[in-house]
Amino acid sequence: MADAYGSDYMTIVDEDGTEFELEVLSSLEYNGINYLAVVPAVDVDEDADLEVSILRSVEEDGEPILCAIEDEKELETVYNLIMEQLYEEDEEE
DSSP, rough: OOSSOOSEEEEEOOOTOOOOEEEEEEEEETTTTEEEEEEEEOOOTTSSSSOOEEEEEEETTEEEEEOOOOOOOHHHHHHHHHHOOOOOOOOOO
């Protein structure tokens, strides 16, 4: 698999026990909350559009849980901050 965005991978399990492997593009702490920008970790054509998901990382019973961001303003703010961070990393390379 090409490391176009990095090499941080994680496996998550949904409520039904189905496992998904994700590539972490970026992480960000904002207002004391950790956020991750992830894409499915699959071999794809480099020109293919990948759907980026922004997830909030919270702790529940001492374990990290990833959850969707339901507040549109929060999602838009975090998305913009993560995209700025990713573009800055691209410019540095």
